[in-house]
Amino acid sequence: MNAVKPALNRKQVPQTGARTVWVLGAELIRAHWRVSIVLGVFVLAALTLIGRAVQLQISEQRFYVQQGGDRQQRAQIIPAHRGMIVDRNGEPLAISVPMDSVWVNPLELTKFYNELATGSVSKKVKDRDPLATLAKLLEMPPSQLQALVASNRSKQFLYVKRLIRPSVAEQIQAARLPGVGLQREYQRFYPTGDVTAPLLGFTNIDDQGQAGLEAGYNNYLAGIPGKRLILKDAHGQEVDDLGVQKAAQPGHDLVLSIDKRLQFLAYSALAQGVAEHEAESGSAVLMNVATGEVLAMASVPSFNPNNRASMVPEATRNRAMIDQFEPGSSMKPFTITAALESGRWTPASTVNTTPGWVRIGGFTIRDHRNYGVLDLRGILEKSSNVGASHIAEDIGAEALWKNMRAFGFGQMTGIGFPGEVAGRLEDWRKWSVSGTAAHSYGYGLAVTTLQLAAAYAALANHGRYIAPTLFKRTGPITETQIAPAQDADAVVNMLQAVVSPEGTAPKARITGFQIAGKTGTSRLLGSDGEYSTKNYNTVFAGIAPASDPKLVLIVVVTDPQKGSFYAGDVAAPIFHQIMAGTLRLLNIRPDALPNEPKPLTASGAPLPTANTARRGGA
Structure with a gap:
């Protein structure tokens, strides 16, 4: 049998053996902790990755799905179609035509050319240099296009050319150039051109109104843009339409009271008259007496709104x-x-x-000659400043001011046109004695052509004032009795003497019609504050037919330089031409008396029976 060896205690272990054991034990312990630390790190990393994965897949899934989609999906604006402006018969005066504009993505193009430099672009794509191809299609120098992209390389959208021809847009679309796209927009087109330009105004390249009715009613015309989602490939090309998110709401149409036929007639006659007399400018307003609707509103000089490059700021004013x-x-x-x-x-x-x-308040007021005793009809027929001054002196400044104020002078018409002025009519308490006289024959106050038209329409409408409008009226009409009907009718009757052979405006007569009207020739104020003896403003205000007034027409020609400067020779013939054509186009029946003297010819030549000597102060 083997003998059992007695157990050794620590003291019995050889010294060298104990040292070895302790060293080995320490090494084992240290190795164990290193393994534990490494293992712990790996476990912690695993847990972190798992936690992040859970976070990405659950709590932040929606955010990253959206971000991923944004790398491929794009929200594209759907432009809203701007409403039309049409005349009272539905004829278009301003319409928006769909066009395309070219844009580039400089960031994407920069990436493309970097890949091209490293040779990582396929030969097929390499042979189709996007900027060179685009420059050729747009007839631009390639260097100009390259410089444009280089200076905006951090941008993702940059217009290159707005509102290009449809044929060019088709070629660009077919080329499918990386980093190049088309944006649908609208361009405003004005079929009547300069005939209606100062009235309608114009839009800018973004189809936003800048002047005239386009600016005044921009929000009504503009509409609300929509939005649709599209899917693009790696080269920025649209590969799928993901549907409309928000439909575009088109703008509303404006239906004007203007009759395009009468507008052409008024503008043509006015432009011809301004040119013939080498005048500075002119304006004309034709109004329906019964409704207050403006049937024509012309302004000369004008401009072509279809060619923005030819616009001159002075010509854009609606005078x-x-x-x-x-x-x-x-x-x-x-x-x-x-x-x-x-x-x-x-x-x-x-x-x-x-x-x-007559001398009033230190000032001498004159007629063209001594007319002797005149009744009220005679004062209008001869346009007597002296007669009007005596009347004003008798009735007083307050009565005269109240009458002028009632007829709308010195206040806005409320027609809704941007930039309309109120004219000038100071409080009667500020009038001097001579100022009261001056107001009686049209000095010391300021009016607009539209104000004068509305006031004469009130006379023609038996003393009832109707606020003028540029829009076709369909509802009830508000009338205000501002003067006794018998007084207004009496004045209209008297005004027929003005266009008689003995009056100041025989050239305003129209065959077959009784015409009531009044001339106005006023001196223009110079830069020195003194009235000029060479520069005049001429006005003719007329009503037709006088026996049953339906139309009022005001013609103003400023600073005629050729021929006569009297309104009867400058503004009256233009009135004749416009009103004669209007009566014919509207099929208004003649009302002239059978024994009425033979009227003037369309050219304005005086009749042999007319007294061609200059009469009156107007």
Whole structure:
């Protein structure tokens, strides 16, 4: 049997053996902790990755799905179609035509050319240099396009050319160039060109109104853009349409009171007259007496809104509502109306204008010659400043001012046109004695062509004022009785004498029709604040047919330089041409008396029976 060896205690272990054991034990312990630490690190890393994966897949899934989609999906704006502007018969005056604009993605193009430099672009793509191809299609120098992209390399969208021709857009679309795209937009087109330009105004390249009705009613016309999602490939090309997110809402149409036929007629005659007399400018307003609708509103000079490069700021003004002027003798009918309304005067009342001038408040007021004793009709027929001054002196400044104010002078018409001015009519308490006289024959105040048209329409409408409008009226009409009907009718009757052979405007006569009207020739103020002796403003205000007024037409020609400067020779023939054509186009029946004297020819040549000597102050 083997003998059992006795157990050894620590003291019995050889010294060298103990050292070895302890060393080995320490090494084992240290190795164990290193393994534990490494293992712990791996476990912690695994847990972190698992936690992050859970976070990405659950709590942040929606965010990263959206971000991933954004790398491929794009929200594309759907432009809203701008509403049309049409005349009262539905004829288009302003329409928006769909066009395409070219844009590039400089960031993507920069990446493309970097890949091209490293040779990582396929030969097929390499042979189709996007910028060189685009420059050729747009007829641009390639260097210009390259410089544009280089200077905007951090951008993802940059317009290259707006509103290109459809044929060019088709070629670009077919080329499928990387980093190049087309954006659908609209370009405004004006079929009537310069004929309606100052009234309609124009839009900018983004189809936003900048002047005229386009600016004043921009929000109504513009509509609300929509949005659709598209899918693009790695080269930025659209590969799929993911549907409309928000449909575009087109703008509303504006239906004007303007009749395109009458607008052409008014503009053509006015432009011809301004050119013939080498005048600075002109304006004309044709109005329906019964409704207050403006049937034509012309302004010269004008511009072509279809060619923005040719626009001159001075020509974009709608002078019929923005320019104000001293109306001269065209205000005398309202002085006569105030006289009748005062009860101190009747149509048969007379004024002694001898010796043809009168001194009031230190100023001398003159007629063209001594007309002697005149009744109210005679004052209008001869356009007597002296007669009007005597009336104003008798009825007083307050009565005259109230009458002018009632007819709309010195205040906005409310027509809704941007930039419309209110004219000028100071409070009567500020008038001097001579100022009261001056107001009676159209000096000391300022009016617009539209204001004058609305006031004459009120006379023609039996003293009932209707606020003028540029939009076709379909609802009830609000009328305000501003003067007794019998007084207004009496003044209209008197105004027929003005176009008689003995009046100041025989050239306004129209074959077969009774015409009531009034001339106004006023001196223009110079830069020194003094009235010029060479520069004049001419006005003719007319009503037709006088027996049953339906139309009012105001013609204003500023600073004629060739030929006569009197309104009867400058503005009256233009009135004749416009009104004669209007009466014919609207099929209005003649109302002339059988024994009426033979009228003037269309050219404005005076009749042999007409007294061709200059009469009156207007």
